[in-house]
Structures are given as structure tokens and as C-alpha cells.
Amino acid sequence: MILIHPPVAKPCEPPGGIAKLAGALKRHGVKHAVLDANLEGLLSLIQGPSTASDRWTARAFRNRHQHLKALRESSIYRTPDRYRRAVADINRLAEMAARQKSILLSLANYQDPALSALRSTDLLRASRHPEHNPFYPYFKSRLESLFEKEPPQVVGFSVNYLSQALCTFAMLGFIRRQWPELTLVLGGGLITSWMQQPGRQNPFEDLVDHLVAGPGEEALLALRGIDGDQASAAEHYRPDYNRLPQKDYLAPGTILPYSASTGCYWNRCRFCPENAEGNPYVALPAERVIADLKVLVDQTRPSLIHFLDNAVSPSLMEALVQQPPGIEWYGFARISRRLADLDFCTALQRSGCVMLKVGLESGAQTVLDAEQKGIDLELAARALRNLKKAGIAAYVYLLFGTPSETITEARATLDFTVRHSDTIDFLNLAIFNLPLCGQQTRQLETQMLYEGDLSLYTGFRHPKGWDRGSVRQFLEKEFKRHPAVRRILIQDPPLFTSNHAPFFKINSLAV
Numbered sequence: 075m076i077l078i079h080p081p082v083a084k085p086c087e088p089p090g091g092i093a094k095l096a097g098a099l100k101r102h103g104v105k106h107a108v109l110d111a112n113l114e115g116l117l118s119l120i121q122g123p124s125t126a127s128d129r130w131t132a133r134a135f136r137n138r139h140q141h142l143k144a145l146r147e148s149s150i151y152r153t154p155d156r157y158r159r160a161v162a163d164i165n166r167l168a169e170m171a172a173r174q175k176s177i178l179l180s181l182a183n184y185q186d187p188a189l190s191a192l193r194s195t196d197l198l199r200a201s202r203h204p205e206h207n208p209f210y211p212y213f214k215s216r217l218e219s220l221f222e223k224e225p226p227q228v229v230g231f232s233v234n235y236l237s238q239a240l241c242t243f244a245m246l247g248f249i250r251r252q253w254p255e256l257t258l259v260l261g262g263g264l265i266t267s268w269m270q271q272p273g274r275q276n277p278f279e280d281l282v283d284h285l286v287a288g289p290g291e292e293a294l295l296a297l298r299g300i301d302g303d304q305a306s307a308a309e310h311y312r313p314d315y316n317r318l319p320q321k322d323y324l325a326p327g328t329i330l331p332y333s334a335s336t337g338c339y340w341n342r343c344r345f346c347p348e349n350a351e352g353n354p355y356v357a358l359p360a361e362r363v364i365a366d367l368k369v370l371v372d373q374t375r376p377s378l379i380h381f382l383d384n385a386v387s388p389s390l391m392e393a394l395v396q397q398p399p400g401i402e403w404y405g406f407a408r409i410s411r412r413l414a415d416l417d418f419c420t421a422l423q424r425s426g427c428v429m430l431k432v433g434l435e436s437g438a439q440t441v442l443d444a445e446q447k448g449i450d451l452e453l454a455a456r457a458l459r460n461l462k463k464a465g466i467a468a469y470v471y472l473l474f475g476t477p478s479e480t481i482t483e484a485r486a487t488l489d490f491t492v493r494h495s496d497t498i499d500f501l502n503l504a505i506f507n508l509p510l511c512g513q514q515t516r517q518l519e520t521q522m523l524y525e526g527d528l529s530l531y532t533g534f535r536h537p538k539g540w541d542r543g544s545v546r547q548f549l550e551k552e553f554k555r556h557p558a559v560r561r562i563l564i565q566d567p568p569l570f571t572s573n574h575a576p577f578f579k580i581n582s583l584a585v
């Protein structure tokens with residue numbers, strides 16, 4: 075069996091999805107291989123023959139090895155200008171290599187102007203013409219040599235981002251054409267979201283043998299005849315990162331991704347896809363997480379732990395304070411009473427917490443209440459102050475254009491951000507998308523925004539006239555232009571954003 079992480083996703087950390095599946099296969103003694111085709115594919119374009127037709131690309135090509143080396147060392151994260159130059163140059167090489175095939179490629183995204191990743195007919199078209207994909211030369215030779223050495227019976231793709239969809243189907247089409255007898259399996263977060271939409275059929279029956287919604291461990295083990303009592307969906311498998319090329323990722327040392335839970339323990343925010351899709355909250359006991367981390371830290375010697383949870387639970391934070399993993403860590407957290415306590419924040423920092431990503435969403439209490447965010451603005455201000463005092467960076471997420479917002483509330487968010495700008499290290503600004511199957515969809519007048527049968531969102535008529543165009547204009551012309559906001563936005567690591575942000579905050583890296 076082979077598990078594949080397809081392009082394109084940020085190539086800075088090993089993929090948690092296939093590592094988890096590999097852990098399950100290993101536990102049950104199933105022979106398998108893992109392939110990070112995203113990392114290898116991007117590196118093949120970056121390090122491939124020169125595509126230079128201009129001075130920038132020529133310079134980037136000359137410096138490519140030096141840039142790649144620098145991004146894997148800590149010192150460049152202390153000199154933001156050098157970092158920006160290296161990322162821009164590396165990205166330029168990938169971009170120009172794909173442009174020959176008319177693809178808009180970056181280190182974080184993949185767009186084909188002629189094909190939509192939201193349309194099943196376009197995905198099937200990508201599968202019929204894999205040679206049109208810019209990664210084709212890479213995956214053709216890589217898969218041929220891999221399959222020649224050790225022919226698999228099952229090939230599994232883990233697809234978590236829309237930016238992976240078209241490349242996944244190009245690879246599927248190539249494999250189906252070359253090795254028609256193989257069993258092809260498709261799973262991961264994006265596939266789960268697709269399959270959870272009401273009334274959705276499998277539009278890929280002729281190409282893919284199995285579409286898996288939710289955790290894939292049980293389905294993969296069942297394909298090897300391991301089922302029932304031997305493997306249950308509720309069983310937890312420690313991820314296995316040993317077969318992934320840990321030294322090749324674009325980060326200073328290994329980032330160790332770890333999921334202590336799926337779903338969200340709050341699960342009430344009206345705008346949230348987790349809530350709309352009805353994903354249940356399943357958390358590992360904190361002791362189990364601590365025990366797993368001990369083993370994984372020993373095995374991978376990481377420079378940073380990345381919690382993948384929608385929100386690290388207060389009980390896990392407590393456990394990390396009691397038994398620190400010995401490595402810096404970061405992840406999403408809800409603003410809570412805990413973070414409004416300076417002693418707790420200080421203890422959290424001592425446990426290795428270097429950065430928290432917090433979904434504040436709005437600086438207007440009326441919006442927070444209407445959207446059931448469960449956050450009090452005064453408490454949020456105190457939490458941000460405490461994080462700052464404790465030395466934990468705050469990566470604050472804001473959401474504009476929710477049904478309960480108008481320009482007045484958006485300006486209140488600007489006001490809150492400016493007043494607390496000295497406590498905010500990084501900002502993420504997003505425009506609200508209405509989940510197709512959310513509770514709000516039934517209350518709003520909807521209109522198709524994204525053409526495509528696989529779309530997870532729908533357009534809607536904003537009840538207060540605060541449409542996407544007006545929101546975008548406000549963000550560009552007013553919000554982002556405020557000097558206090560600009561000062562924060564400029565700190566954001568280009569393309570890698572929150573994945574690299576902690577490295578700018580870690581003073582001494584153990585690499």
C-alpha cells in the first residue's frame with residue numbers, strides 16, 4: 075500500500091494525515107510506503123532546469139540552493155528582509171515553471187484558469203490529461219520507479235485542501251491508465267467535507283474505487299482484511315513520521331504536526347463549517363497526548379510542535395503546563411477565562427507555548443453574540459494583554475461580512491484592532507463564506523456564488539446590504555490602510571503565514 079500527499083500545500087511540515095494513516099498500518103503490520111508528492115513535486119520544479127526569461131527569475135535560479143538551505147536554518151528567521159527575498163525567489167521559480175503550462179502556481183496554491191477544482195467534470199478532465207499538469211514529469215518518473223521496485227495493490231491519496239484537488243486527479247488518471255488493476259482510495263479533510271453535503275453522490279465512480287469520509291484508518295485496514303475487533307474507528311494510532319523526508323521541508327528543523335482532537339469543543343459559532351457539517355468532537359485524553367508527544371519528540375527531534383486542533387482544549391493546556399513537551403509549540407486556542415489569567419499565560423509560555431492563533435472574528439460585541447462566538451470583548455482584551463506580557467505571540471483571526479455585520483461593526487473591529495495593536499503580533503483577515511449546509515443558509519436568501527457541484531459554500535443576499543464587494547473595498551481602502559494595522563500586516567510571513575510565524579518569535583532554535 076502507498077499513501078500519497080499530493081501537491082499543492084505549503085511545503086514546510088510533514089503531512090499529519092498520511093502520518094496518522096501510516097501509524098495505523100504500522101501498528102497492524104501492514105507493509106506500506108508514504109510519498110510526500112507535494113514537497114518532492116515543488117522541489118522538482120524549483121530545482122529543475124532554468125525557466126528564466128527575465129532578470130528576477132534568473133537571479134532566483136542562481137540563488138535557489140542557497141535560498142533553500144537558508145529556509146532550513148534558523149538565522150534567516152531573524153532577518154525578515156532576507157527571509158522575504160528567499161521565499162519570493164523560491165516561489166518565483168515554482169510560478170514560472172508552471173506558467174509554461176498556463177497554471178497559476180505558488181508555494182501555497184494551484185489554479186488552472188481552464189479547470190475548476192469545484193467541478194467534478196473538470197476534475198475528471200484533469201484525470202484524462204495528466205500530461206497537462208506541471209508536476210507530470212516528476213510524478214510520472216517517481217511513480218514508475220516506486221511501483222517498479224515495490225508494486226502496491228492499494229494507492230491512497232489524502233486530500234485536505236482545494237489546492238490539491240486538480241493535481242490529485244491528474245495523478246489518479248495517470249495511475250489508472252498505467253496500472254488499471256490498482257485499488258485507488260481518496261480521503262482526507264476535503265473529501266470528507268464533499269461527502270458530508272446532503273444528497274451528494276460519488277461522481278468519480280469510474281476512476282476511484284473508494285471515497286472515505288472521516289478518519290481513514292479503519293477503511294484502509296479493512297482493505298487489508300483487518301476489521302471488526304482488530305481495528306475500530308475509535309482507536310487512536312500514534313502518527314508515524316519516520317518515512318517522511320523530515321530534513322527536506324522548508325523550515326528550520328522538523329515541525330511536528332499533532333492532532334489531539336477532531337471537531338471543536340465549542341462547536342457553536344454560526345459561521346463555522348465545523349458546526350455546519352456537524353462534525354462530532356472527539357478528543358484524546360490529555361495523558362495520551364503527553365505520552366505520544368514524548369515518543370514523537372524522541373523520534374523526530376523537532377524544533378516546533380504544531381497542534382492541528384480547531385482549538386487546543388483547556389485540559390490539554392493544563393496538561394502541557396504540568397508536563398511540558400520540552401519543545402516549543404503553537405496552535406489554535408479559544409479566548410477563554412484561562413487566557414485572561416496572567417499566571418496561567420506565564421505558565422503556558424513556560425510549557426513552550428510560543429504562539430496562539432485566536433479567532434477573535436469581530437471587535438463588535440453584537441456580532442460576537444449574534445454569531446454565538448462566546449467571547450466577551452473585555453475578556454479578549456485582557457487575554458491579549460496577558461499573552462503579550464507572558465511572551466506568547468498572538469495570531470489574531472478576523473472575519474468580515476457575516477450576516478450580523480454592517481460597516482458600523484466592521485469599523486468597531488478596526489477600532490478594537492487599533493486600540494490593541496500593541497498586543498497583536500499577526501493578523502489574518504477573511505471574508506465570510508456561507509457554508510452550503512449551515513443553519514444560517516436556511517434563514518438567508520441564497521444565490522450561487524461558486525459555480526461547481528463540489529462547492530461547499532453558497533452566495534447570499536446580505537440582510538443588511540453589506541455585500542462582499544463592499545467588504546472587500548472596506549478592507550482594502552480603510553482597514554488595511556490604517557498605520558497600526560499596516561504595521562501588523564507587514565509582519566506576516568509571505569505565503570507561509572502562520573506556519574512560519576512562530577520561528578520569528580523563537581529566540582534560540584534547537585536545530
Ligand code: SF4
Nearest residue numbers: 338341342343346384
Ligand atoms: S471555536 Fe472555531 S472551530 Fe469552534 S465552532 Fe467556533 S469557529 Fe468553529
